[in-house]
Amino acid sequence: MNPRTHQPVADTPPSSDQPPARAESISPVAPAEPTQLRRVALSSLLGTVIEYYDFILYGTMAALVFGELFFPSSSSAVSTIAAFGTLAAGYVARPLGGVLFGHFGDRLGRKSMLVVTMVAMGVASFLIGVLPTYDRIGVAAPILLVGLRLLQGIAVGGEWGGAALMVVEHADATRRGRWAGIMQLGSPLGFLLSTVAVMLVSLLPDAAFLSWGWRIPFLLSGLLLVIGLYVRMNVVESPIFQQAHDASSEPESASVPVLRLLRHPGPLVLACAAGIGPFALTALTSSHILSYAQGAGYETSQVMRALLFTVTVSLVCIPLFSALSDRVGRRTVGVTGAVGAVLFAFPLYALVNTGSVVLMTLGLMVAQVLQNLMYAPLAPMLAEMFGTGVRYTGVSLGYQFASLIGAGFTPLVASSLLAGSGGSSVPLSAIVVLSAAVTIIALWRIAETRGRDLSSVI
Template structure:
């Protein structure tokens, strides 16, 4: 594939089908609800890991080690996400998107409800943290398959000119899920200490049952992706009498596409982990109250509700690369000023810093990921390829960042933000280099039309200098 300038549009930019507006809205709402549940469950867990899990499930350790151990269970869920992407991606590419989406939603919501019912260390001893890790892994596997399926249902129903816009509607679930998690945790965290640790922390997890019921009601009524149906019919004719293609093998056969897709997502996931999970630990250690941090988290979610659809739609006009690269460069340049604002110990500046980092910079890198990763892969491997790229980025950028940050603070012998600023800069640099090495995908034909792109990831060319 020839090199593409950031401003160029690929020649093959029109899909053969015209989307049904009413159906597309329903599919987008279904994806939105799934993303709400995904982010609600993961952010509730991350926040409560910082506030309570060290005491509830790892009480025999000192506070620092207990926090790292609690974040370790957070990482366990992220480790399971690529596994879920591979499992559900395989069956989603072979059987269909819709059935996998229903299954992942049930597993994801069910695991969260069971965490809310889980006995603590005081009741059942070491079985408590063991079960917590197990449920976290189940949750991670389910979420590993959720994003890819929800994204593809939206992208494969939409027309080429507005994939970013409709993906933005779906990805509004990220800040909306964050807002709901912040509200629920803030409410229970205001309880007296003994009530919060006795039963209050369970309430946000149990509330997942409501989201699960609404999500399933909408999701069951949507139709299968038209592009998958076309590919399935073509595969029946082409695969007759031959060994079936394994999507994961096809994706790994050209690993450069997967590696670049993963690297692009590291920056936004790292920022999310720093702001939504680690910030409670860091900010309260230097003198902020819980309510100060929760106010900042609420502000980032509200800004994200506008910023994510804006940047997603913007990527339809100026290209995915420009939008992501702008956010990555901004992250690199503002990493030290960001922590300088936090270290000022001003609640107002704390909120400004969090909104700037999460609400704007993270949103600009995250918003184009759904159409971008979908456009990198052919229809027959798209669920597997897009899911693995996204979930590996979540694992590397999001799963381990809180542990790295906690370990850096412990190694520095005190609360020093310089190592944290360098960590944020490094993650932003990874995203910047990766998106610079990726050709523009905006407007790419996703139908495959029976060519080699049905069987393997689309080639990625280095942009011209």
């Protein structure tokens, strides 16, 4: 199969043990009523805000305090690397969550799985907030922390794909990018909320912050969970899934979506590769930049303020670029960002290394625009690459493997390369170039997906 001309992949081709009707298109599903679509978009937005607030909060605390509190060592660099190792553990668990929730989401429905992912994430984050540190319970502390981080990763692994599908499968084919852009605001809004929470508690005296102040943002997850669940329980199931589920035969509905995907893995590989560039850039400019900038002479508060300015860029750019992909195509928007990332990789760290807060902030803001160009078209594009019967699994696995490869180990690798190169930023720029190049190749190989009939392949 030529991946540049593939149709939505999905399910295996009809075989002798499958009813012939499985190969036929089914009637297109009418888009949801505007009121219901707005409710679905709000539900998906709140869900992703909560998920990313919790997930990103962990990354921030890993850079600031977890090394000292849970992985004490005579070397601060070793403690930081160990803390980033637990950050990577969460990314490792994300594909597992994609398989687990994708399996049941493709067989039982999107809505019920999204309720489960939200509860799992909220509970894990709340428990981190009350977890005793190493000086209290010894080695049990980092073990429990890793366990809760794994639960966070599993929950996030099922959240994004389901939230994206609820919006995309409810929306009109010509406006999927526009509505998906609203859902994808959950990432910058979650980052914004977590950054504000950390900034506020970091105003405490150092002793108070290390003792109990760092726990407050995690405990707030309980309140966010209640609000999110209230909204999420009041949306209806995806009409495209419902139609496909009602039309499916018992043998098909009893099959395993991930195995059907693996029989023809090309689109899954391309979906993963397309997301590596934006995730690697995010890992470097949100998590790793905290420790890198401190080593370059910046105060933590200066870096946090720069990140606040940076995230406001995404509040405008993500919905704008996602909607733009409805007009010019998913690939055009994504390739533009990836090429820009290659060109800006070395200037980015040159600006950070000046020691000027203004120039550092400018560099991070430009990098964020480029990241948003790569990231914004992902939700509609990935949804349009897979058939309904495997869409939840395909979107989740493609997205989560991209996050694992692009971001899961990037802070850890970056910290190690930085230490081995004597503090040179050249290896960091090289990571940006290589990851963006992977995205360019993947997008070049993917046929344009804009406007595909999502109900044509089940």
